[in-house]
Amino acid sequence: MRLDRWLAHHIGSTRKEVDRVLRAERVTVDGEVVRKGATHITPGTSVVALDGARLEHVERYVVMLHKPAGVVSATKDPHGDPLVVDLVPESVCPRALSPVGRLDKDATGLLLLTDDGDLVHAITHPKRGVTKLYEVRYDGALAADAQHAFETGVVLADGTRCKPARLDLVAPGLAHVTVHEGKYHQVKRMIAAVGAHVTGLHRTRVGPILLDPALPEGEARRLTDAELAALDAVTGRAASEG
Numbered sequence: 001m002r003l004d005r006w007l008a009h010h011i012g013s014t015r016k017e018v019d020r021v022l023r024a025e026r027v028t029v030d031g032e033v034v035r036k037g038a039t040h041i042t043p044g045t046s047v048v049a050l051d052g053a054r055l056e057h058v059e060r061y062v063v064m065l066h067k068p069a070g071v072v073s074a075t076k077d078p079h080g081d082p083l084v085v086d087l088v089p090e091s092v093c094p095r096a097l098s099p100v101g102r103l104d105k106d107a108t109g110l111l112l113l114t115d116d117g118d119l120v121h122a123i124t125h126p127k128r129g130v131t132k133l134y135e136v137r138y139d140g141a142l143a144a145d146a147q148h149a150f151e152t153g154v155v156l157a158d159g160t161r162c163k164p165a166r167l168d169l170v171a172p173g174l175a176h177v178t179v180h181e182g183k184y185h186q187v188k189r190m191i192a193a194v195g196a197h198v199t200g201l202h203r204t205r206v207g208p209i210l211l212d213p214a215l216p217e218g219e220a221r222r223l224t225d226a227e228l229a230a231l232d233a234v235t236g237r238a239a240s241e242g
């Protein structure tokens, strides 16, 4: 791979900026100063350093964010609202990220972000049926047959039938909802269809990834190798189950 391409990817810069950095003799490959962007390197084997600090070879970034309320799950917002991508510092990921699916602005909890478009597609594709788990606070009384309705497929107000899901009643006004699809405002609309109103929505799981209880709200970290392997196993991108 060309050094300038690799550098642009790893330090989150344009090729022009990379050229400037190279001309300033700030980059070494295997200990030698390199000025030419066309220099061939072997990702993962060549030791590339910027200003003396070794740059880690990262194929793709997958980040777990503990989303707070009031932040939009998007890369742009026409109203200028705060964005989830702005909560990921460069020290966690220097590249542009996209959210994997969405959490409503008022919802909290686990949101994955990545620079790997194939992964976004694999996790969010309806056929994959990736499991999502939500802690749901609600007002009002759920219909007596609400749990059965979830098991057989809730019919939303607009007539859409959801895939079978699970409703576990935890305490008065608190339930756990497990779904295998990602329709717009899905959990809120499912709860409305069985007679109650969601007042709080917190996601704790996406596929095999659990929200890290040690990750404070508003903070992000990269997935561990074990978490990445588990994700690849459910999205069919690895031969073995993780």
Ligand code: URA
Binding pocket: 102, 103, 104, 105, 107, 184, 185, 186, 187, 188, 189, 201
């Ligand atoms: N269901 C919703 O209603 N909102 C979310 O953010 C996620 C699932």
